[in-house]
Amino acid sequence: MTALARIADLAVTYRGAPAPALSGLSLDIEAGEILAIIGESGSGKSTLARALAGLLPERTKVAGDRRWPGLDGGPRAGRDIGYVFQDPGSSLNPVLTIGEQVGEGARRHLGLGRRAAGAEAVRLLARVRLPEPERIAGAYPHQLSGGQRQRVAIAAAIAARPRLLIADEVTSALDVVVQAAIVGLLVELVRADGMTLVFVTHDLALASGIADRVAVMAAGRLVELGPADRVVAAPKAAETAALIAAHIDLATPPLVGEAS
Ligand SMILES: Nc1ncnc2c1ncn2[C@@H]1O[C@H](COP(=O)(O)OP(=O)(O)O)[C@@H](O)[C@H]1O
Numbered sequence: 352m353t354a355l356a357r358i359a360d361l362a363v364t365y366r367g368a369p370a371p372a373l374s375g376l377s378l379d380i381e382a383g384e385i386l387a388i389i390g391e392s393g394s395g396k397s398t399l400a401r402a403l404a405g406l407l408p409e410r411t412k413v414a415g416d417r418r419w420p421g422l423d424g425g426p427r428a429g430r431d432i433g434y435v436f437q438d439p440g441s442s443l444n445p446v447l448t449i450g451e452q453v454g455e456g457a458r459r460h461l462g463l464g465r466r467a468a469g470a471e472a473v474r475l476l477a478r479v480r481l482p483e484p485e486r487i488a489g490a491y492p493h494q495l496s497g498g499q500r501q502r503v504a505i506a507a508a509i510a511a512r513p514r515l516l517i518a519d520e521v522t523s524a525l526d527v528v529v530q531a532a533i534v535g536l537l538v539e540l541v542r543a544d545g546m547t548l549v550f551v552t553h554d555l556a557l558a559s560g561i562a563d564r565v566a567v568m569a570a571g572r573l574v575e576l577g578p579a580d581r582v583v584a585a586p587k588a589a590e591t592a593a594l595i596a597a598h599i600d601l602a603t604p605p606l607v608g609e610a611s
């Protein structure tokens with residue numbers, strides 16, 4: 352396998368922060384893999400995702416190496432990496448139609464004119480399995496449900512045909528049934544197009560269900576990396592074992608008569 356990205360000894364310190372949010376982080380991302388990044392809240396998952404995508408705030412200190420052997424010349428801004436955020440409510444523009452927003456990437460990066468971009472937006476909305484894509488293209492974000500908005504955000508993220516898709520806690524705000532559908536859609540899209548997926552979540556079960564490999568973060572460091580089934584069955588890091596234990600506690604119903 353060739354590495355799409357090769358990160359070596361990455362450290363990230365936000366402006367004014369007393370300590371780095373990430374340090375000593377080395378990681379290869381293989382072309383075509385689904386890599387899950389898991390860890391407790393505050394462990395640095397989003398910082399890593401943003402560092403990969405070049406989306407860190409201005410005046411953030413970044414040290415170490417980010418190379419892109421799988422992308423000749425490195426990622427082109429806004430084009431080779433698609434990013435889906437946790438809250439599509441904040442990433443979508445409330446005053447532009449869905450069709451305009453989804454078509455934007457195709458206009459800007461694929462050189463399509465207004466009409467062609469509109470048609471491409473409808474095609475993309477159908478691809479993310481939104482019913483009545485023509486109608487949705489003319490709608491505004493507030494007219495859609497949370498799950499529909501997340502599908503729109505995914506359509507916009509793949510509009511420029513990126514090689515890498517980064518999904519940061521994209522299902523955390525959704526109910527479980529919608530969660531499963533969105534995760535299924537992401538897997539279907541990346542497999543169909545040969546994209547690489549970095550799937551950030553605090554939900555180990557969700558991660559291990561779809562990922563080829565799992566990277567576990569704790570306190571700004573990578574504490575474990577391995578095949579998803581191995582990491583879950585035989586965790587090597589104490590932090591991974593703790594995440595698994597926390598999940599089992601939550602998933603196990605109380606004994607009959609024990610709960611009040
Ligand atoms: N924009 C920011 N400015 C300053 N500190 C930040 C910023 N974003 C995140 N942090 C801090 O960096 C650390 C890692 O955060 P984050 O990467 O968001 O973790 P996660 O995504 O795993 O919850 C946390 O201590 C968080 O408070």
Ligand SMILES: [Mg+2]
Nearest residue numbers: 396397398520
């Ligand atoms: Mg986060």
